[in-house]
Amino acid sequence: MVANMLSQMNGEMRQMHMTASAGWTPLVDSIRQDLAMMPEQNEASLRSMMPAHTARIRALGVLHASMMRSTE
Numbered sequence: 001m002v003a004n005m006l007s008q009m010n011g012e013m014r015q016m017h018m019t020a021s022a023g024w025t026p027l028v029d030s031i032r033q034d035l036a037m038m039p040e041q042n043e044a045s046l047r048s049m050m051p052a053h054t055a056r057i058r059a060l061g062v063l064h065a066s067m068m069r070s071t072e
Contacts, residue, residue, distance in 0.1 A: 002057060003035060009064050016071055023063060031056050 006028060013020065020028075034053045038046060 002031065005057075006031065006060075009060070012064075012068070016068075018067060018071065021063065021067060024060075024067075027056060027060050027063065031060060 010028075031053070034049065034056070037049075041049065
């Protein structure tokens with residue numbers, strides 16, 4: 001779901017000819033790193049990383065909404 005969300009957000013930005021903000025790229029990269037690591041994690045490791053991962057996803061949603069509003 002998160003990978004699809006990233007793809008959709010990036011597609012929307014491309015369609016609107018938007019440039020990523022300074023915080024966008026590192027945030028997306030960290031979320032992608034999370035997704036790459038998750039399949040290899042045991043239950044305890046996965047549980048411990050989820051709060052930070054969830055916080056990054058929420059921060060990306062806020063950033064994306066802010067960038068979309070700025071184009072109106």
